[in-house]
Amino acid sequence: MTLPNTPSAAFDVSVEDVSVTYNNGTVAVFDATFRLEPGTICALVGINGSGKSTLFKTLMGFLTPAKGQVRIGGEPVAAAQKRNWVAYVPQAEEVDWSFPVSVYDVVLMGRYGYMNFLRIPRAADKRSVEESLRRVQMWDFRDRQIGELSGGQKKRVFLARALAQQGRVILLDEPFTGVDVKTEAAIVELLRELRAAGNIMLVSTHNLGSVPEFCDHAVIINRTVLAAGPIAESFTEANLARAFGGVLRHFRFDESTVQPHDGRAITVLSDDERPLVFGKDGHLEFKERRQHEDVVKARTTPEDER
Secondary structure (H helix, E strand, O other): OOOOOOOOOOOOEEEEEEEEEOOOOOEEEEEEEEEEOOOEEEEEEOOOOOOHHHHHHHHOOOOOOOEEEEEEOOEEHHHHHHOOOEEEEOOHHHOOOOOOOEHHHHHHHHHHHHOOOOOOOOHHHHHHHHHHHHHOOOHHHOOOEHHHOOHHHHHHHHHHHHHHHOOOEEEEEOOOOOOOHHHHHHHHHHHHHHHHOOOEEEEEOOOHHHHHHHOOEEEEEOOOEEEEEEHHHHOOHHHHHHHHOOOOEEEEEOOOOOOOOOOOOEEEEEOOOOOEEEOOOOOEEOEEEEOOEEEEOOOOOHHHHO
């Protein structure tokens, strides 16, 4: 399925000096600034309570900034929502799985913005639902109740809903939580296809080890944006230490704990989901997934380069 209305080079997500305050006076996010360009997969990284959910709700128009502005494709959030530009893939905890609704009907919800007030689907809506379900390998489950599916299958269904909506910006809230390795790989592949089509993906995740594997940008947040930009510049050991403030397990292996001739000191940051490995000079050790194992790609040594 080819997504229509591929974003132009001018289409972006711009968050400028945004502060969000709740009715009880709590300042959830302050002075947040970052920009996402077309064809971007950006990780949104921070501890629980750091403002990730607040930022998502602001991008979806559920919360209005007390200060600053958010523009999507140069338009205010309300206008972007009316144009169906922003799609959302929720966490499992946000969904009532006991509600009697079929897989097909969940994906059809992504077409509501294109229907009249009676919400009667047209041929184009039905075609989009089928194409989206087939793209995530869930068409054969279309008549199944959503609550009967596995965690990975549920995630695929909500991804299909986002595809059916044809949003230019897709917000994904913890898409890898509770999914198997096969589903994770399928999600990453789909995100890469959408990036190639020019879409913008903002992915909230605690799965730090996978971020360098599929994201090209990162926004590091702890009630304000501490760093934002390409992975090599933003997703650093120093920035993560500032964001997590000791919440992560932190292991350092240096010359005193490894073979003397090895000389490859590393730092491991772990949230008990998937560890993130930094080399001796603070650069990332990229990881790959092989079946049920995480494999740290070996670094070339000076001897190897000769």
